[in-house]
Amino acid sequence: MSTVSPPQKRSIFGNTMHAREVRLAWALILPTFLIVFGLILFPAIFSVWISFHKVGLNNLNDVLHAPFIGFDNYKAVFSDFAFKWNGFSQMGAAVTTVFYSFASTILTLLFGLVAALLLNRPFKGRGLARGIFLFPYVAPVISVAFVWRWLLDPRPSGVLNHVLMSLNMIEAPKAYLATRGLAIWLVIIFQAWRYFPFAMLMILARLQAIDDTLYEAAAVDGANAWQKFLYVTIPELRYVLGATFLLRLLWTFNKFDDIWLLTGGGYGTNVLPVLTYQFSFNSYDFGKGAATAMIMLTALVVFIAAYVLIVMRNADES
Amino acid sequence: MSTKQESNGDRPLRFLDHLAGWINWPRFLFALGLFIFFAMILFPFYWMVSSSFKSPAEIASRTPVYIPSQLRLDAYKELFDANQAHFQNFGANIVNSILVAVPTALIAVILSTLGAYATARLRFKGREWMLNGVLVVYLFPAVLLIIPLFAMLAQISQVFGFEVQDNLVVLIFTYLAQTLPVALYMLTNYFRTIPDEIEQAALIDGCTRFEVIWRIVLPLAVPALITVGIYTFMIAWNEFLYAFIFLNDRAAFTIPIKINTIFNDPSPRPHVVMAASTIMTVPVIVLFLAFEKFLERGLTAGGVKG
Numbered sequence: 081m082s083t084v085s086p087p088q089k090r091s092i093f094g095n096t097m098h099a100r101e102v103r104l105a106w107a108l109i110l111p112t113f114l115i116v117f118g119l120i121l122f123p124a125i126f127s128v129w130i131s132f133h134k135v136g137l138n139n140l141n142d143v144l145h146a147p148f149i150g151f152d153n154y155k156a157v158f159s160d161f162a163f164k165w166n167g168f169s170q171m172g173a174a175v176t177t178v179f180y181s182f183a184s185t186i187l188t189l190l191f192g193l194v195a196a197l198l199l200n201r202p203f204k205g206r207g208l209a210r211g212i213f214l215f216p217y218v219a220p221v222i223s224v225a226f227v228w229r230w231l232l233d234p235r236p237s238g239v240l241n242h243v244l245m246s247l248n249m250i251e252a253p254k255a256y257l258a259t260r261g262l263a264i265w266l267v268i269i270f271q272a273w274r275y276f277p278f279a280m281l282m283i284l285a286r287l288q289a290i291d292d293t294l295y296e297a298a299a300v301d302g303a304n305a306w307q308k309f310l311y312v313t314i315p316e317l318r319y320v321l322g323a324t325f326l327l328r329l330l331w332t333f334n335k336f337d338d339i340w341l342l343t344g345g346g347y348g349t350n351v352l353p354v355l356t357y358q359f360s361f362n363s364y365d366f367g368k369g370a371a372t373a374m375i376m377l378t379a380l381v382v383f384i385a386a387y388v389l390i391v392m393r394n395a396d397e398s
Numbered sequence: 399m400s401t402k403q404e405s406n407g408d409r410p411l412r413f414l415d416h417l418a419g420w421i422n423w424p425r426f427l428f429a430l431g432l433f434i435f436f437a438m439i440l441f442p443f444y445w446m447v448s449s450s451f452k453s454p455a456e457i458a459s460r461t462p463v464y465i466p467s468q469l470r471l472d473a474y475k476e477l478f479d480a481n482q483a484h485f486q487n488f489g490a491n492i493v494n495s496i497l498v499a500v501p502t503a504l505i506a507v508i509l510s511t512l513g514a515y516a517t518a519r520l521r522f523k524g525r526e527w528m529l530n531g532v533l534v535v536y537l538f539p540a541v542l543l544i545i546p547l548f549a550m551l552a553q554i555s556q557v558f559g560f561e562v563q564d565n566l567v568v569l570i571f572t573y574l575a576q577t578l579p580v581a582l583y584m585l586t587n588y589f590r591t592i593p594d595e596i597e598q599a600a601l602i603d604g605c606t607r608f609e610v611i612w613r614i615v616l617p618l619a620v621p622a623l624i625t626v627g628i629y630t631f632m633i634a635w636n637e638f639l640y641a642f643i644f645l646n647d648r649a650a651f652t653i654p655i656k657i658n659t660i661f662n663d664p665s666p667r668p669h670v671v672m673a674a675s676t677i678m679t680v681p682v683i684v685l686f687l688a689f690e691k692f693l694e695r696g697l698t699a700g701g702v703k704g
Contacts, residue, residue, distance in 0.1 A: 105520035119575030123546035223675030334539030373542035
C-alpha cells in the first residue's frame, strides 16, 4: 500500500495514504501500548528510582518525596545474612538462586527430553498421552503445590513417609520440606515435574521435523540406536535445547509462587524473588526490596547477554 | 492372542508366548518409561481428587487412606453449605475469579487483535522495535513490578479517590499488562500467516479497515483468538502473587488466595483444601483438553510465561 504514498514527504500529520495508515496503526495499538507501558515498563523504571530511596510503609503514600539514600539499600542487601554466602550450610539467597535455577532447568530439560523421545514413537493413544503429559504445566500452581506439600507431610500419614516407612527405608517420619539441604532438592524436583511439559513440547516439535533420511544414512553406516541418538538426534536438537534452556532458566530465576507455596522460603530455600517479597511486604522496606529485585535483574541481563553472545553464536556457526 | 476354540488351560501359556514374542528391550524400556511418567504425573492429581472425597476421620488417620471408603461430600459441604460449622462461602470466591478472569480474557483478545493487526499489516516506524520490546517483558519478574505498582497505585488512588486494595478492576488491569504482550506476539505471528490478497481486494472495493478486520480477518483468525482467549483466561485464573498482594478482604478473595487461607487455617483440613483445588483445577484441565490442538501450537509458538 505504501508504494502509493509520495516518498519525499512522510509526515504522519498529512493526508496521504501512508500518513493515514500510520495514524490508524498507532490508534489500534495505543490501548495495548498504554497498558503495557503504564503497568510494566514504567513500574520497572520506577523501581530503579525506589531502589535508591528510603521507602517504607510510613511514606508509601508520599513516595515521591522519599529521602534519597544512594547505594545504602544495595549495601544493606549485600550485607544481609539472608542474601550473602555463609558457607555450604547457609548458602544465602544469591547462591541458592543460581544453584537452584540451573539445577531445576537442567533437570526439567532432561525430563522433557525423555518424555519427548517416548512420545515421538507412534503408539495407540499417543494424542491422549500427550495431553496428559501436559497436565502439570497447565494446572494451577497453588493446587499442585499444596498436593505436593501434603504428599510430603511430616506426619506418619504423609504418603512419602508411609511408603518409605513400609519399605523400612526410614524409621521415623521425616519433615522433608523442613529439612535443610533436602528441601531445596525437593523444590528442584517439583519444578522439573511441573515444567518438563514445556521442554517436552519444544523438543517434540523439533524431533518430528528431523529428516528420516539422516537416520537411514546412519543405519547404512552401521550405527546402532544409541549412536543414532548421539550423532543424529542430539546435534539436530542442539538449537532447540539451547533456546529452551535459556527461556526456562529465565523464568525459573524469576519464579516466586512455587517456592513460596512449598516452603515459604525457609530451610535453605530462600531465593531472590522470595527475599524481595520478604523485604518489601514482611519488613516493609520497599527500597531494600527494589534493590534486591534490581540485583536480580542485573544478574539476569548479564547472563543472557553472555549466553546469547557466546552460546547462540557458536550454535549458529556450526 | 488366544481364540475362543482353545481350551482354558492353554490360555496363560499362549499369552506368555505371545508376550515373549512381542517384547524386546526397546519395547520394554519404552513401556516402563511411559508407565513411570504416567504414574508420576497422575498420582498427585489422583491424590487431590480422591482426598477431596475423604471423611475427616480418614484424613486424620495414622496411615494415609489411598482409596476413600465412600464418596463423602463433607469437604464440598464445608465449601458451599451455609449451615456447616466451618462454612467457607467458596461460591463467592468462584464468582470473584470469574469476574477477574473472563473480562481479562475478553479485553485481552479485543485489544491484542487490534494491536496485532496493526503490527502485522500496517507499516509504521517502530513496528519491529515494538514487537521485540514485547519480548523484553519476559525479563521482568512479577516481584520486581509489584513494589512500584503498589507505590504507584497508592498515589493514583489518592488523586482519583478509588480504592486499590480489594479492587478487582485493578487486578484485571495488572493481568492485562501481563498477558497482552504474549497475546500481541502470538496474534501478530498468526496474522502474518494469512495471505493479505483478500484484504487488499476488499480495501479496493471500498471497505474501511475496521470492516476488513471485522468481516475478513476475524473469521479467519478464530482458532488463534480461541487460543489467546483461553491462555489469558488460564493465566488470570491461576495467578497468585498479584492477587495475594492486592486483596486483603475475604469477600474479594479470588480462588487461589482463598485456598491459601484455608491451607493456613490453624485447624488443618486438607480435604477441604483438596476439594477447593479440585474445583479450581477441573475447569482448566477440561478447557485445555477440549482445545488441546490449538493450545499446543500456541505453547511452542509464543511461549506462555510460567
